[in-house]
Amino acid sequence: MRHLGPLQIKAVNKVGDILLPGVGGMPSFSKTGCVQDIDRVLDYVPPSDLGDLKGLLLLLGLMPRGFLVALLWLLERSVNSSLPGAALARTIRLGLRGIVMSLYYGHPMIHERMQFQIGVYMDDKR
Amino acid sequence: MKYDFIVIGSGVSGARIAYELNAGGAKVLLLEAGKEFGAKTFPRNELDYSSQLFWGGGIEMSTDGRLGFLRAKVVGGTSIVNQALLDRFDDIAWRDWRSVSGVSYFDAESMEPHYKAVSKGLDIRHFEEEYFNPNARIFTRAFDKLGYGWKPLDRAQGDCKLDKGTDCIVCLGGCPRDSKQSALVTVIREGRKCGLIVEPEWEVDRLEFSAGEVRVVGLQLGKQQELTAPQVVLAAGALGNSKILHRSGLGAKLPALGTRFSCHPQLMTYAYFSEVIDAHKGAFQTVKSADPKMREWGFKLENVFAQPIGTGMLLPGYGEQHQKRMSKFRHYASMEVALRDEATGRITVGKGGKLMIDKKLTDVDRAKGKRGLELVRELFTAAGAQEIIACEQAFGLHLMGGCPIGTDPGTSVTSPEFKLHGFNNVWLADSSVFPGAPGINPSFTIMALSHRAAQGMLKR
Numbered sequence: 108m109r110h111l112g113p114l115q116i117k118a119v120n121k122v123g124d125i126l127l128p129g130v131g132g133m134p135s136f137s138k139t140g141c142v143q144d145i146d147r148v149l150d151y152v153p154p155s156d157l158g159d160l161k162g163l164l165l166l167l168g169l170m171p172r173g174f175l176v177a178l179l180w181l182l183e184r185s186v187n188s189s190l191p192g193a194a195l196a197r198t199i200r201l202g203l204r205g206i207v208m209s210l211y212y213g214h215p216m217i218h219e220r221m222q223f224q225i226g227v228y229m230d231d232k233r
Numbered sequence: 234m235k236y237d238f239i240v241i242g243s244g245v246s247g248a249r250i251a252y253e254l255n256a257g258g259a260k261v262l263l264l265e266a267g268k269e270f271g272a273k274t275f276p277r278n279e280l281d282y283s284s285q286l287f288w289g290g291g292i293e294m295s296t297d298g299r300l301g302f303l304r305a306k307v308v309g310g311t312s313i314v315n316q317a318l319l320d321r322f323d324d325i326a327w328r329d330w331r332s333v334s335g336v337s338y339f340d341a342e343s344m345e346p347h348y349k350a351v352s353k354g355l356d357i358r359h360f361e362e363e364y365f366n367p368n369a370r371i372f373t374r375a376f377d378k379l380g381y382g383w384k385p386l387d388r389a390q391g392d393c394k395l396d397k398g399t400d401c402i403v404c405l406g407g408c409p410r411d412s413k414q415s416a417l418v419t420v421i422r423e424g425r426k427c428g429l430i431v432e433p434e435w436e437v438d439r440l441e442f443s444a445g446e447v448r449v450v451g452l453q454l455g456k457q458q459e460l461t462a463p464q465v466v467l468a469a470g471a472l473g474n475s476k477i478l479h480r481s482g483l484g485a486k487l488p489a490l491g492t493r494f495s496c497h498p499q500l501m502t503y504a505y506f507s508e509v510i511d512a513h514k515g516a517f518q519t520v521k522s523a524d525p526k527m528r529e530w531g532f533k534l535e536n537v538f539a540q541p542i543g544t545g546m547l548l549p550g551y552g553e554q555h556q557k558r559m560s561k562f563r564h565y566a567s568m569e570v571a572l573r574d575e576a577t578g579r580i581t582v583g584k585g586g587k588l589m590i591d592k593k594l595t596d597v598d599r600a601k602g603k604r605g606l607e608l609v610r611e612l613f614t615a616a617g618a619q620e621i622i623a624c625e626q627a628f629g630l631h632l633m634g635g636c637p638i639g640t641d642p643g644t645s646v647t648s649p650e651f652k653l654h655g656f657n658n659v660w661l662a663d664s665s666v667f668p669g670a671p672g673i674n675p676s677f678t679i680m681a682l683s684h685r686a687a688q689g690m691l692k693r
Contacts, residue, residue, distance in 0.1 A: 126552065128556070130556045133556045148284050155585065155587065183550065185298075196298070197294075204546060205292065208542055208546050210280070223563070226398065227400065227403050228398055229409065
């Protein structure tokens with residue numbers, strides 16, 4: 108994992124486990140180990156946005172879990188809010204959600220649990 | 234090499250114009266900011282294609298964070314990642330465009346020769362009912378039950394082997410069969426056979442003007458580059474063209490630059506059924522609303538679906554409830570409301586040349602959206618859905634305006650002859666010239682406009 112240090116990786120797993128705690132046959136975010144794939148996402152994030160994200164994750168990595176739970180709850184409330192700061196909250200929400208949902212729901216283990224399978228007929232192209 | 238034209242952007246507009254100019258004997262260089270992939274090299278899964286084929290590493294946001302925009306960054310442009318749906322504009326769209334722009338040829342009769350010309354070489358297919366998957370059948374049965382009109386979509390595709398189990402949703406990340414008729418496998422392929430040069434990973438920053446020539450300045454594979462040509466075609470889309478022209482310092486000279494941005498905001502609703510739907514299987518997008526009432530109400534409905542990451546992003550909330558819903562992915566149907574939004578958005582550049590997309594839904598847009606979502610709820614209820622979930626996050630995939638066409642340089646950026654107002658050597662004919670949202674898939678009309686524009690460029 109080239110882009111993030113240990114504290115930032117810890118932040119991704121903490122946020123991931125709050126957004127995706129695990130239920131039924133679906134494991135929690137950190138149990139999948141999907142954070143290992145994070146460079147597949149971050150390699151293509153524009154440098155200025157990546158810098159902002161890394162700073163944010165450093166901050167989140169230092170926060171106690173209870174504080175993170177409250178923060179993510181507040182970010183979720185920003186979706187339809189017109190209060191000052193709501194635009195920034197929505198951007199942060201989408202950024203964190205984008206990383207977590209991409210890594211988790213892009214993981215083969217989760218596809219198997221969801222019984223998600225797609226394919227293309229290629230026998231005529233061989 | 235000395236080029237007659239440099240075309241910036243390789244989507245359906247840039248690729249078509251480059252092809253026509255090349256075929257007309259001009260020396261053409263086609264630049265694309267994104268990479269080039271092919272049938273054998275497209276990213277094979279949603280995680281990778283979402284990051285690799287789109288600007289911003291996947292998504293760009295409006296300044297208020299309410300709207301997400303998906304803008305392709307790849308040779309072939311949006312035609313690589315869309316469903317190659319082709320619709321002609323109707324009289325309503327043309328009438329509204331004539332009224333806003335003052336452009337007299339915006340009518341079905343004048344544009345028909347251009348639609349016909351770009352159809353040549355395209356395999357346009359109509360989806361037959363035998364290929365409707367359960368999601369489409371839920372859509373059509375609900376429409377029939379409530380008395381609303383629908384019709385199958387027309388798509389530019391070769392033989393996708395749907396009867397052999399192909400799942401079309403794969404080609405949201407590029408078609409591995411070369412059957413989706415993207416710009417890459419049609420006009421770019423044909424153009425290359427006749428000497429068209431395409432340079433990928435060439436990101437244009439700005440244009441500079443001197444002595445009747447245009448200097449194109451940017452980065453190729455991260456290195457500063459400059460190219461010069463007597464004529465330049467801007468086909469980088471609403472966001473790309475607006476950014477390039479702002480960065481070229483033309484904001485003062487073109488007071489309407491960046492204005493009239495619209496995006497057909499898409500509002501998805503998922504519906505849970507006790508039986509397996511497998512909405513992602515087979516031909517996943519096959520039907521749309523075709524009802525004059527909905528046209529009047531300002532939206533259309535389409536059956537559509539998303540892969541797991543997309544669905545995870547769209548379904549509201551998080552935690553156990555969200556995961557429980559996702560675990561039942563195969564039981565969901567979905568429908569989208571595509572709004573004909575008001576063209577009130579504005580594209581500017583901020584600090585460090587960062588793109589700023591100021592686009593808010595107006596009260597009129599929100600009223601249309603509310604009506605559309607209520608109708609979708611009625612339709613899914615009629616279809617027997619056990620749970621109906623309206624998604625809160627709206628996305629725009631049809632990015633239009635920013636360089637609107639018109640007769641008045643005070644309120645438009647592009648002349649009826651497809652030239653930048655005040656310039657004889659900069660041309661535009663892509664979605665950036667749209668003076669308003671048509672409420673109809675824009676792809677076919679972009680191709681037709683580009684064909685018309687290319688005729689003018691060759692005559693210059």
